[in-house]
Amino acid sequence: xxxxxxxxxxxxxxxxxxxxxxxxxxxxxxxxxxxxxxxxxxxxxxxxxxxxxxxxxxxxxxxxxxxxxxxxxxxxxxxxxxxxxxxxxxxxxxxxxxxxxxxxxxxxxxxxxxxxxxxxxxxxxxxxxxxxxxxxxxxxxxxxxxxxxxxxxxxxxxxxxxxxxxxxxxxxxxxxxxxxxxxxxxxxxxxxxxxxxxxxxxxxxxxxxxxxxxxxxxxxxxxxxxxx
Numbered sequence: 001x002x003x004x005x006x007x008x009x010x011x012x013x014x015x016x017x018x019x020x021x022x023x024x025x026x027x028x029x030x031x032x033x034x035x036x037x038x039x040x041x042x043x044x045x046x047x048x049x050x051x052x053x054x055x056x057x058x059x060x061x062x063x064x065x066x067x068x069x070x071x072x073x074x075x076x077x078x079x080x081x082x083x084x085x086x087x088x089x090x091x092x093x094x095x096x097x098x099x100x101x102x103x104x105x106x107x108x109x110x111x112x113x114x115x116x117x118x119x120x121x122x123x124x125x126x127x128x129x130x131x132x133x134x135x136x137x138x139x140x141x142x143x144x145x146x147x148x149x150x151x152x153x154x155x156x157x158x159x160x161x162x163x164x165x166x167x168x169x170x171x172x173x174x175x176x177x178x179x180x181x182x183x184x185x186x187x188x189x190x191x192x193x194x195x196x197x198x199x200x201x202x203x204x205x206x207x208x209x210x211x212x213x214x215x216x217x218x219x220x221x222x223x224x225x226x227x228x
Contacts, residue, residue, distance in 0.1 A: 049076050052115075053088050056104035059117040067095040074101065075142070083109035085118065089142070091126055099126050103144070121145045141181035141192055150212070151180045154191045157218040158208040162197075170200040178205070188213060194226060 050073065057070045075089035086106045091099055105119040123143045144151060155177050163172050178194040190211045197204050205226040210218050 046073075049073055049086075049088070052086055052106050052108070053090055053104070055115060056088060056106050056117050056120060057090065057092060060102075060104070060120040063117075068092040068100075068102075071099060081107065083107060083114070089123070100124075101126060141183045141190075144180050144182045144191075146177040146180050148180070150189070151177060151182075151191065151193065154180075154210045154212070154218055155193055155195055158193065158195060158206070158210060158220055158223060159197065161220045162206065162223065168199060173198045175203065190221075 053070055053073050057068050060066060061068055069092060071091040071093050073088060074091055075087075077087040079085040079087065084107075086104075086108060088104045088106065090102045090104055092102055093099055100122055101124045103119070103121050103123045104117065107116045107118050108114065123145060155174055159172050159174050166172070174195065175198050176196040178196055180194075181192045183190050188211050190209065192207070192209055195206050195208065197206060205228070206223060207226045208223040209221040211221060212218055
């Protein structure tokens, strides 16, 4: 009886040690995305958001030896991860005095006093994209970098779908993602993308609307040739 109780206690101790090890290792890993984008619960705390925005600009300047200056925060969203991933759209002044719009992603785990800049990407110019709101709210689609891995995967899925629906013997080849926008609706990410494709010796452009479901699969909602 005592041996059985000892074995049970030993197994329990091993499980506790394993759980502790997994938690410690995960604290140093990249954030695991759990939820979709939503309006930031910190948006009412302008001081906290301003601090995160300045931190993002400062970190980018250090890494890239740049001299960007924060002008204002345009939009704030957040994503639940192992902590919170803040998506902050910023307007900055570069060293030549030009204003530019960047999207910064800052990963924060308050209980560990942890803060890290994950991404800092140029997404446009002020007033160049009407999907970027100036009141800090989230409305409709917003531009995303065309080289984002998820955007590239969505584009490849469009090309694959187009080829399956085509009767042509010549395959479509992806030349370039010209433009990409995204929005999150009820936890599902939707993408509007403009692609430049090549088939045989002919280049064509296609617009497509794609959504990514909770299991990570892409689905083409609409696709049409663009003649612009």
